[in-house]
Amino acid sequence: MIKVLIIDDSAVVRKLLTEELNKQKDIEVVGTAIDPYIAREKIIQLKPDVLTLDLEMPRMDGLSFLGKLMKHFPMPVVVVSSLTPKNSANALNALRLGAVDVICKPGSAYSTQNISQDIVKAIRTASIARFDQHLEAVKSARTKQKATERVEFTGLRHTTNKLIAIGASTGGTRALEAVLTELPENMPGIVITQHMPPVFTKSFAERLNTICRLKVKEAEDGDLIKTGQALIAPGNFHMLVEKSGAKYYTRIKSGPPVHHQRPSVDVMFNSVAKSAGVNAMGVILTGMGADGAQGLLHMKEAGAHTIAQDEATSVVYGMPKEAAKLGAAEEILPLQVIPEAIIKQMARKMAEPVS
Structure with a gap:
């Protein structure tokens, strides 16, 4: 009880x-x-x-x-x-x-x-x-500034050919802050689905924009996904990624909830798998339920590198756990090292030919 x-x-x-x-x-x-x-x-x-x-x-x-x-x-x-x-x-x-x-x-x-x-x-x-280890992980990610200081990111250039997709739910606002504040301003474009009510997503994006080197905004239909910018799905709408030529754009749509969620991480991940394939990277963070697990698997099958947050640093080990059970995550990592892993992997991808 x-x-x-x-x-x-x-x-x-x-x-x-x-x-x-x-x-x-x-x-x-x-x-x-x-x-x-x-x-x-x-x-x-x-x-x-x-x-x-x-x-x-x-x-x-x-x-x-x-x-x-x-x-x-x-x-x-x-x-x-x-x-x-x-x-x-x-x-x-x-x-x-x-x-x-x-x-x-x-x-x-x-x-x-x-x-x-x-x-x-x-x-x-x-x-x-769970709180203790998650709070310690967030504190570590906020204070050490280790990832961007240790990893040289000079290999990155302005591009619209690569992108990063991140999904989160319960505990995700803190986890996303811990990740995004560690990323440099020349990261490839980022799309984010965080389970959150309407109104809150705009305020969340505005707050992150004040503390991140990246530009962060609530996504609008037709936004270009570009270097140095993170786009957050608006509450009560699904966000998809579509490709036009060599560029990626957001599509903001209504439609039925998926896994009882709108926006849904699965909807976003599935669209990234289809549109970006090997040019993308997927990250699933703390959250209740299974939203995003199947989509992350589709991203992996399409050639994307995939990461799931580990149990110890998750507030609720639901979404990452389901992804791990499906074999969707190539790496299962503590929150505090995920920014460094993103930087290293995207630097490798930038050295690869455009697909």
């Missing part, structure tokens, strides 16, 4: 979440709190497995509480936030601080049924998330 403590200053939200979560056979709401001070006492008293946390509360805001919690008593947290552009920045900060997931708050344009399903899924995922 997964024991949940709900932290929210809205009595309506506390009641709604309690009712919905208690319908699940494997979840029990053991208590609620209207602010972080009460929550602190109830965490000690009730020993919950997972917290749901509002960000806007009296006495202490959710971000401040989350920061203190992760420093002194790390545990799985699912943020339940209003889905607005303003709150999306706070939600992304929550993910950077260690929240496992962010779900839109009841009362938004989404139906209560969909919200309940999302929260239940997030709580189940959070209950099996």
